[in-house]
Amino acid sequence: MHSNKKEYARFLLDSIHREIDRPITVMEVCGTHTVSIARSGLRELLPEQMQLLSGPGCPVCVTDDLDLDMVMALSRQEGIILATFGDMMRVPGTESTLQQEKSKGADVRVVYSPTDALQLASENPDLQVVFLGVGFETTTPVVAAALDQAVQLGLKNFSVFSLHKLVPPIMRALLEDPEVKLDAFINPGHVCTILGTEPFRFIAEEYGKPCVVAGFEAADILEALLMIVRQYREGRPAVEIQYKRAVRPEGNPVAVGFIEKYFQPVDARWRGIGMVAESGLDLRDEYAQFDAKKRFPLDIQPGVRRKKCSCGEVLKGLKLPYQCPLFGKACTPAKPVGPCMVSTEGSCAAYYRYGRKKAGVSS
Amino acid sequence: MCLAIPSKILKIKGQMAEVDIGGNVKEVNIMLTPEAKVGDYVLLHAGYAIQVIDEKAANEIFEAWEEAYNALQ
Numbered sequence A: 001m002h003s004n005k006k007e008y009a010r011f012l013l014d015s016i017h018r019e020i021d022r023p024i025t026v027m028e029v030c031g032t033h034t035v036s037i038a039r040s041g042l043r044e045l046l047p048e049q050m051q052l053l054s055g056p057g058c059p060v061c062v063t064d065d066l067d068l069d070m071v072m073a074l075s076r077q078e079g080i081i082l083a084t085f086g087d088m089m090r091v092p093g094t095e096s097t098l099q100q101e102k103s104k105g106a107d108v109r110v111v112y113s114p115t116d117a118l119q120l121a122s123e124n125p126d127l128q129v130v131f132l133g134v135g136f137e138t139t140t141p142v143v144a145a146a147l148d149q150a151v152q153l154g155l156k157n158f159s160v161f162s163l164h165k166l167v168p169p170i171m172r173a174l175l176e177d178p179e180v181k182l183d184a185f186i187n188p189g190h191v192c193t194i195l196g197t198e199p200f201r202f203i204a205e206e207y208g209k210p211c212v213v214a215g216f217e218a219a220d221i222l223e224a225l226l227m228i229v230r231q232y233r234e235g236r237p238a239v240e241i242q243y244k245r246a247v248r249p250e251g252n253p254v255a256v257g258f259i260e261k262y263f264q265p266v267d268a269r270w271r272g273i274g275m276v277a278e279s280g281l282d283l284r285d286e287y288a289q290f291d292a293k294k295r296f297p298l299d300i301q302p303g304v305r306r307k308k309c310s311c312g313e314v315l316k317g318l319k320l321p322y323q324c325p326l327f328g329k330a331c332t333p334a335k336p337v338g339p340c341m342v343s344t345e346g347s348c349a350a351y352y353r354y355g356r357k358k359a360g361v362s363s
Numbered sequence B: 001m002c003l004a005i006p007s008k009i010l011k012i013k014g015q016m017a018e019v020d021i022g023g024n025v026k027e028v029n030i031m032l033t034p035e036a037k038v039g040d041y042v043l044l045h046a047g048y049a050i051q052v053i054d055e056k057a058a059n060e061i062f063e064a065w066e067e068a069y070n071a072l073q
């Protein structure tokens, strides 16, 4: 950080210490925030009354193992190329990972963009290219745009296996969960670049809790925390934007339009949390020919979930990563047991990387 | 995974644009930001522009992004 930024961060921190007048537990719902908070050591600098929890903010970490089992079963089928973002390769299903399937001969390709999957489809007319659609509202419009291109091109060998998740419904589910105690949210910056603030208004209006859309620097997060403190002091919970650089109140309506054109809300499984109503997206029936779930129906028995991973509790903010008995022992980034340790943006990986000493865990 | 990075549009050809990302030139899709013009700054995610932003915002985000990116390396 530049020195003036450092000074500004110091000023924000002092203001938070001075102004906080009640205990406030804040959850961040974005993996990039999780990394930024862990890395900057912010937690240690905040007043004791302020607690920061990491929520289900990483689309990789929330992908359910049973859903992944289906994806892997599909990848084993003849004539299928499974295209996926690299983050998903090492995420464990109940028994295997895409990486292991690949080493056993499945045709799994890592792509950087769904466009690359379209390219693969045009280059391999005799094979079926299935794109594994994971991600929140930041990523879904991009996949919808690729679907739009596939429709325009009349591609017959491209489909999407949608495991996309929606952020507002999971925030509602957390607010409704009697075990989860939360006073405010730091909203995911780039999800809000797409959605704007409207879909989050219910949090302030129905639940009376502040929500601030924050950028990704330590100073951004501090500014957002100060905004939360002030909302409480002034008794006016609201959705506010700290990350004005990239977020407009109306979001990106064109991108939202693409999501709505191709996808419809469905109940979805979140790892460790379970089924959450209308919290995922499947392709609309009109586009069934691009829907891998419809085109390649799978008949697989549900696997048995690993019990010992505490990902579910970590994702709900009920446990800190180092309270998981496997953390740093059986489960490390080199040998991850749960997805929260696989993804660089997973809470466990972020704590492992930046917080081991403070947590008193040796490596 | 929701990281988005700023870039500057150099050329537009239909749905595609050539952008400058911190000195590297790349082709990206701009169908989600139809209002984007040459010279505009856009946020990129997975090969697509997802929002038009102003230059000052782009520079600030670029700095933040470098910090975050270094942190992940």
Ligand code: SF4
Pocket (backbone or CB within 6 Å): A308, A309, A310, A311, A312, A314, A321, A324, A325, A326, A327, A328, A331, A332, A336, A337, A338, A339, A340, A341, A342, A348
């Ligand atoms: S440390 Fe590993 S096993 Fe424990 S909750 Fe995190 S990812 Fe799961």
